[in-house]
Amino acid sequence: MNFLKFLGKRFASIVIALVAVVTITFYLMHAAPGNFMEMEQVREAKAAVDSKGRAAQQQYEKEFKKRYALDKPIYQQVGIFLKNAAVFKFGPSFGNPNVPIETLIASKFSITLQIVTIGLLLALVVGVPMGVIAALKKNTVADYSLMGLSLLGQVIPSFVIAVGLIVLFSVVWGVLPTSGWGMCKHLILPALAIGAAPIATVARFIRSSILETLEQDYIRTAYSKGLPEATVVIGHALRNSLIPLVTVMGPQFSFMLLGSVLVEQVFRIPGLGSMFVSAAQMRDYPMLVTSTLIFAAAIMIINLIVDMLYAVLDPRIKLE
Amino acid sequence: MATAATMEKAILPHNPEDAEASEYGGMAKFKKDFRRFRRNKLAVAGLIYIIILFTAAFLADYVAPYHYSTPSPPHALETSTIHHWFGTDELGRDMFSRILYSARNAIIVSFGAVLIGLAVGALVGAISGFYGGILDIVTMRVVDIMFAFPQFLLLVILVAVMGRGLGTMFVAIGITSWAGYARLVRGQILSAKNNDYVEAARCLGSGNGHIIRKYILPNIVGPIIVAVSFGIPAGMMAESAMSLIGMGLRPPMPSWGNLISAGMMEMYGFPHLVLWPAATFGVTLLAFTFVGDGLREMYGKE
Amino acid sequence: MARNSGDAGAVLEVEGLKVGFRGETGLLKAVDGLDLRLEPGEVLGIVGESGSGKSVSMLSITDLIKKENRDTTGTASFMGRDLVARDLLKMGKEDLGKIRGKDIGFVFQNPMSSLNPTMRIGPQIAEGMLHHGEATRADVKEKVIGLLDKVGIREPAKRYSAYPHELSGGMRQRVMIAMALSCNPKLLIADEPTTALDVTVEKQILELMMQMKDEFGLSIIMITHNLPVALNYCDRILVMYAGKVMETGTALDLVSHPGHPYTKALFSSNLELGKRGTRVEPIKGNIPPLTQLPSGCRFHPRCPMATDKCRNEAPPALPVAGVADHLTHCHYPL
Numbered sequence: 024m025n026f027l028k029f030l031g032k033r034f035a036s037i038v039i040a041l042v043a044v045v046t047i048t049f050y051l052m053h054a055a056p057g058n059f060m061e062m063e064q065v066r067e068a069k070a071a072v073d074s075k076g077r078a079a080q081q082q083y084e085k086e087f088k089k090r091y092a093l094d095k096p097i098y099q100q101v102g103i104f105l106k107n108a109a110v111f112k113f114g115p116s117f118g119n120p121n122v123p124i125e126t127l128i129a130s131k132f133s134i135t136l137q138i139v140t141i142g143l144l145l146a147l148v149v150g151v152p153m154g155v156i157a158a159l160k161k162n163t164v165a166d167y168s169l170m171g172l173s174l175l176g177q178v179i180p181s182f183v184i185a186v187g188l189i190v191l192f193s194v195v196w197g198v199l200p201t202s203g204w205g206m207c208k209h210l211i212l213p214a215l216a217i218g219a220a221p222i223a224t225v226a227r228f229i230r231s232s233i234l235e236t237l238e239q240d241y242i243r244t245a246y247s248k249g250l251p252e253a254t255v256v257i258g259h260a261l262r263n264s265l266i267p268l269v270t271v272m273g274p275q276f277s278f279m280l281l282g283s284v285l286v287e288q289v290f291r292i293p294g295l296g297s298m299f300v301s302a303a304q305m306r307d308y309p310m311l312v313t314s315t316l317i318f319a320a321a322i323m324i325i326n327l328i329v330d331m332l333y334a335v336l337d338p339r340i341k342l343e
Numbered sequence: 344m345a346t347a348a349t350m351e352k353a354i355l356p357h358n359p360e361d362a363e364a365s366e367y368g369g370m371a372k373f374k375k376d377f378r379r380f381r382r383n384k385l386a387v388a389g390l391i392y393i394i395i396l397f398t399a400a401f402l403a404d405y406v407a408p409y410h411y412s413t414p415s416p417p418h419a420l421e422t423s424t425i426h427h428w429f430g431t432d433e434l435g436r437d438m439f440s441r442i443l444y445s446a447r448n449a450i451i452v453s454f455g456a457v458l459i460g461l462a463v464g465a466l467v468g469a470i471s472g473f474y475g476g477i478l479d480i481v482t483m484r485v486v487d488i489m490f491a492f493p494q495f496l497l498l499v500i501l502v503a504v505m506g507r508g509l510g511t512m513f514v515a516i517g518i519t520s521w522a523g524y525a526r527l528v529r530g531q532i533l534s535a536k537n538n539d540y541v542e543a544a545r546c547l548g549s550g551n552g553h554i555i556r557k558y559i560l561p562n563i564v565g566p567i568i569v570a571v572s573f574g575i576p577a578g579m580m581a582e583s584a585m586s587l588i589g590m591g592l593r594p595p596m597p598s599w600g601n602l603i604s605a606g607m608m609e610m611y612g613f614p615h616l617v618l619w620p621a622a623t624f625g626v627t628l629l630a631f632t633f634v635g636d637g638l639r640e641m642y643g644k645e
Numbered sequence: 646m647a648r649n650s651g652d653a654g655a656v657l658e659v660e661g662l663k664v665g666f667r668g669e670t671g672l673l674k675a676v677d678g679l680d681l682r683l684e685p686g687e688v689l690g691i692v693g694e695s696g697s698g699k700s701v702s703m704l705s706i707t708d709l710i711k712k713e714n715r716d717t718t719g720t721a722s723f724m725g726r727d728l729v730a731r732d733l734l735k736m737g738k739e740d741l742g743k744i745r746g747k748d749i750g751f752v753f754q755n756p757m758s759s760l761n762p763t764m765r766i767g768p769q770i771a772e773g774m775l776h777h778g779e780a781t782r783a784d785v786k787e788k789v790i791g792l793l794d795k796v797g798i799r800e801p802a803k804r805y806s807a808y809p810h811e812l813s814g815g816m817r818q819r820v821m822i823a824m825a826l827s828c829n830p831k832l833l834i835a836d837e838p839t840t841a842l843d844v845t846v847e848k849q850i851l852e853l854m855m856q857m858k859d860e861f862g863l864s865i866i867m868i869t870h871n872l873p874v875a876l877n878y879c880d881r882i883l884v885m886y887a888g889k890v891m892e893t894g895t896a897l898d899l900v901s902h903p904g905h906p907y908t909k910a911l912f913s914s915n916l917e918l919g920k921r922g923t924r925v926e927p928i929k930g931n932i933p934p935l936t937q938l939p940s941g942c943r944f945h946p947r948c949p950m951a952t953d954k955c956r957n958e959a960p961p962a963l964p965v966a967g968v969a970d971h972l973t974h975c976h977y978p979l
Binding site: 149239244247248250252254258259262338339 | 707709738739742743744745746747750751754755756759760761762763764772773776777808810821824
């Protein structure tokens with residue numbers, strides 16, 4: 024019963040937060056200078072109508088506003104949007120009135136998710152061994168170079184790393200493409216760029232976690248049983264260090280999700296991040312609100328999953 | 344005449360470090376803490392780099408060999424030469440100067456943003472933490488909502504609303520960061536408030552103002568300075584990220600983000616256009632990180 | 646005192662053991678010349694205050710203390726299950742690993758922190774057995790449950806899947822004992838096994854250890870600072886102070902005729918051991934830090950009978966009251 028109560032409370036707070044996010048976004052958008060009419064896509068569509076004279080223009084405007092509910096007061100617009108959002112219907116966008124946003128989002132979000140997931144895998148597959156080696160070879164050249172590399176990965180922003188990777192792999196070595204999407208090779212550099220910081224964070228975390236764990240009494244007990252070093256380090260120390268790692272992965276996922284906005288720009292990948300940016304630039308409000316909502320929701324849900332996972336993995340924790 | 348202050352001095356146990364601090368003001372304690380900072384070689388190196396960068400950036404008009412927008416077509420797209428240490432771009436503008444001016448803009452934006460974020464956040468956090476009650480509860484809900492909104496997305500939306508430019512940039516970044524400072528300051532004030540010293544001082548009749556000045560302020564200064572030292576590079580990153588996606592400073596105003604995204608267009612033939620800005624940006628961020636770590640060590644013992 | 650049939654040699658024979666730690670302030674001599682001999686089926690107690698070197702000695706010869714900055718000299722001849730005596734100090738990591746857990750079992754002080762909190766206790770016991778080949782995957786669970794039953798844990802089948810934090814302190818220590826005995830060792834080294842336990846549980850655990858000794862034919866080295874416990878459960882006792890041995894003898898010898906001022910002082914300072922009507926007197930002075938050890942007899946600064954000879958010369962081992970096995974390291978045996 025406790026578990027359901029916990030889940031219920033979290034869901035409630037997530038919903039409240041998302042409502043707040045959507046409301047804030049709506050109010051901000053309407054505070055923006057400039058008329059919808061002046062935006063490019065709308066202008067193009069309008070141009071066709073313009074030639075037909077003033078009356079036709081005004082008629083077009085009225086219909087436009089009605090279609091997107093822009094003639095209603097803001098709080099009502101928020102209400103309408105949320106009601107539809109609950110059933111995953113986000114309506115048409117300004118730029119593409121014929122395609123409902125939910126269709127667009129599905130494909131774009133999956134692209135972003137692919138990159139982020141690979142980044143996450145890299146963080147684990149590369150970061151954990153890095154951390155283990157650094158811990159075992161503490162204070163040697165290996166340790167210092169691995170940790171130095173991690174520092175760079177954490178401090179240098181993902182888009183700068185992306186640029187560096189492109190210069191190295193595309194310009195100098197010419198093995199990977201600079202941009203585009205569709206095949207496996209397009210995945211590698213973006214995933215690496217966005218995963219660099221998480222790899223570094225995981226490596227540092229595992230290193231310090233293992234060093235701390237190795238000081239514990241039960242490690243001595245393990246050795247006293249005659250177990251070899253590899254078993255003790257991996258079976259006992261690493262195993263106990265992996266559990267708190269879960270709590271680190273949550274923020275890393277959020278970080279990568281948001282970082283994808285920039286990395287997708289650099290690699291010209293048509294993911295959710297690019298969609299958000301173009302929506303902001305072109306003032307495509309329905310698209311803007313929806314993509315913000317998806318990002319915020321994804322982040323909050325992942326955090327919830329991480330918390331639950333942690334409780335499952337550590338036998339000492341009970342969910343409140 | 345026995346005032347609360349003199350009674351405090353008589354009754355409360357003396358911490359010799361605090362005595363030093365109160366006798367000679369903050370200076371003696373600061374000098375002692377700074378020694379801890381000096382031990383961290385990387386932090387010192389970072390600090391030196393930052394000081395040099397600052398000076399050069401502020402005196403950019405005198406230091407830079409060229410103005411950032413002076414075109415010089417005959418010299419377009421050269422790599423490092425005596426006249427142009429970092430080469431020139433496609434319009435013949437000197438890269439070194441452009442990078443220097445980018446640094447200046449980055450500093451202006453990040454400092455402005457931190458100032459705004461800190462001012463708003465500290466005020467909100469302080470009032471909320473000090474007075475508590477319903478005010479505190481409501482304020483913390485607002486802060487929670489701010490945290491629910493992904494910071495970078497909010498920034499993009501704000502800039503879309505407020506328009507591009509130097510001024511709007513630091514206001515917008517400030518707005519996205521105040522919540523962090525609010526939480527930090529509130530937390531510090533709460534723990535300082537519950538300090539035994541404060542309780543004792545109250546029993547002796549000290550007023551709020553006195554308590555704030557003597558017990559609370561000195562304790563919160565440290566973490567705030569550390570937060571600021573990390574907030575500045577964060578501001579720089581935010582600004583350059585915005586410029587990269589074309590929503591930052593308008594050209595010809597140079598920004599690290601601008602230079603990098605422009606440089607990427609000519610990457611195949613002229614990688615120096617993207618490498619120099621990227622490298623200098625990276626080094627600057629590293630310097631701030633080292634200094635931040637050093638400051639953390641310095642104030643960490645509190 | 647049960648003896649393993651056919652064993653003539655000592656289980657453990659340590660000679661001239663010195664363990665030093667190289668620190669910034671110089672060499673810390675944690676153990677400075679320890680000799681001991683453990684016969685089969687015997688319970689040997691090593692008694693001393695903290696810092697006396699009692700734990701360091703036993704943990705060093707089995708390589709359970711970090712090797713960095715540790716200098717260990719002397720010999721520690723151990724006779725394993727194969728009845729061959731080997732010098733532990735000359736053995737490599739791998740060989741020692743074969744002995745630990747299999748020929749020598751360990752019980753440590755704090756059972757809560759000495760058990761892996763994220764692993765169920767059954768598998769923790771099984772781990773060693775599988776590694777040393779005492780059981781196969783097929784029968785290990787059954788054997789572990791049998792062990793748990795033997796150490797007095799009720800509902801052993803259920804407890805197999807329990808986590809350490811679900812058990813009480815006494816039960817956890819029983820688990821540790823089960824773990825130590827799982828591969829049928831010849832020697833059990835117990836480092837302060839009951840210090841972290843309640844007094845009522847303490848007696849149960851000590852009785853359990855004695856019971857196991859008889860059942861498994863073990864020899865036990867019990868390290869403790871609790872003199873009454875040592876006197877009640879150990880056959881022979883070694884008294885250590887500041888890295889050196891002060892007195893060795895049977896429990897009976899020590900009680901009836903303590904031969905060293907330090908031992909005598911330990912008796913007088915102990916509530917349980919003092920004679921009725923006499924005052925309890927704490928020992929004057931403090932244990933010297935390992936970096937500033939006194940010359941000559943280590944105890945002389947705190948000894949009421951100290952003379953110049955004590956200050957200058959380290960005392961040899963002298964028999965007490967003519968009993969050859971009862972030795973004291975004092976110039977003036979009582």
